[in-house]
Amino acid sequence: MSEKETEIDDWYITATKGVMERVVKEVESYDGEIDDEAEEEILDIGVDVLLDELARKYDKAIKEEKSNRDQMEESIRGTWEHALDFLDFFILVNQKSRRLIEQVSGVDEKDEDYQFDALMRLHVRALRVSREVAALLRAGFADGAMARWRTLHEIAAVATIIAEEGEVAGERYLKFKTAKDLFRVKNNYDDYFEKLGFDEIPEEDVEELEAQTEELIDKFGEDFDNFNGWATAFVEGGGGVTITDLIEEAELEEYLPFYALACDSIHAGSKGTLFQMGLHEAEMGGEEEVLLAGRSDIGFTDPAQLTAIMLRETTEALRALVPDENWQAHWEMYFRAMDVLVDEIADAFWHVDQLLSGMRGAGVRPDVA
Template sequence: MKRDSWLRKLIEQLITDKPEILHDEEKLSNVITDAINKSLPEASELIYNNLKTNSGDMLEDHRLLRQEFEARLQRRWSKALNLLETLIVLSRESGEEFCEDVFDEDAEIDNLQVSSVIVRLHARACRVAHEVLTLLRAGYADGALARWRTLHEVSTTAFFIAHHGKDLAIRYVEYEDIERYNEMLEYQRSYEKLGYEKLEDEAVQEIIERKEELVKSYGEDFRKEYGWTLGILPKGKRTFKHIEESMDFSHWRTYFKLANNYVHSGPLGTIFPLGSMKHVDHLLPGASNYGLATPGQNTGISLVQITTCLLTIEPTYQRLLAAKVLQLFLYELCSEFVDTQEDIENEEKELRKREEAIVE
């Protein structure tokens, strides 16, 4: 069916049946509007069925293009991406060995509560690093940097808890019930519009009672955002930014704010995606082989940071040696990511010079 032929035929039929409307502009406009409104359901159904029938071929074409793109990206970034994957695997294995040694039934643990929390944070960090690697291999630098932001938060939090010890580790774990209470309130406000079922009164009461128990134990401020930092950070400064500052990680704030651009809907993240060179004026609706350096090296750094934090809670010669090996891999990883991005930029500059010379 030719585009809009269904609408044209419908309007022609209406005019044939009522030729007098041609002399009345308002009536003609109303007839056309009414025809469009009545025909939209039928037309959309026709287009939907046609697209569904042919979607297999369409998707196959797009998947082939994506496979070819990702193969080229892998060739270009292979050294850097392989080093990042190596770091992730080594970090995971370090965490697994730490758990086997430290949580052995016969092991004597000085920092059980701290170790338990840092192990969980480290496991999450490894998971997020895998997500970053997947996004980088697919050419999504913005998404990778957004996920690095989470990794940075996890790593910084791990250092904060490790530094302040057992009592803070316990409060961090117990704060889960405050978050559960806050989520329950949000659910209660919106479950009807979402089409979900109401929570059982018994479950709600249990959550409320646990919240009240914690508030009674720690004070009203505990239920506020970052309330688990109570007793460490002063009132009015209980934020992630102040956790960063207390751990001397505030120099990462520049990258953190950069990552925020690709988490939120502001103009900077919309107009200047990481995958586009600033002098290239075009929209980027999908993947790019450019811009991987910042999220790549940042992910390596944060992952090594939290793995080192874990390995030094209960330090042994073997764990300190593993931490040093990770540092050596990290130095090479950062160099590879930066060098590869610079190669792309230099190639682009040469291409622009040749194009300008041809024009002249």
């Protein structure tokens, strides 16, 4: 544990010490062996004292947390602000492009064009996830940003497939929600709603979901209610289509090593526990190991660059909505320009990352909170 962490924990140690002293006094006040009833009474007293102690330390604790956050955000602004602003600008440019495509698409009844509806919804979600990545980076959470990028990789793959396969793919994708809802009810909700204190879903609602799903299976095939069943008509995968299948079908598989890295940030395995993007390799392991419990100002390059790449891919999928040849020259010019911006974003982040990594390698203590 670093010296900084010890200082931050002083208020908690003080509170805990007060609780233990009170519990000891209560134990000493009993003559003879403490039975179960007495033990429960002592524990209840300890809980009350602990809550009172924590309440007294609340203002100090929040003040320290805000101070740490403000200090880290100031550090990030001082080093990363230009690069992060560049990423924000790129996201906004892609949002404006979506609105232009919406205007020139020629789709009047949007709810009757499944491909249009699916791609527009996917792109809006991609924009939101991209902004979540940017927000996490500004807050100093590189691993969290990488985890959110994983979702963006999947969105780009799905959008690419729907753009290539057309209207039927859009319809299958949007209507697959019904089959997924039924799966969630039968395999998740029904098993746990009582323990959670929730109400049981009315039988007539479940029957309606079952009937709707059967209609979709009759229309789209017996594999429709399998894992990612909407994509079984376009992607080979016996018994269900995996996320990797979708990524490979969209020809975005070269980013799978980063996808695997993002999975480590999401799951509770040892890799994600022992490796953090927010730390320099010199800070992991050994006598000078840093245990990163919060924010850091390092490791931003991969999630930022990958976010720009996948948002650009998702935007390009919208190109399928405007097949007019008069617009093709515009889109060609636009996406070539986006490629240049993606490279420049990568360079902007990489230069800052190299500077900070060099400082870490030279023994400069990390700025973590």
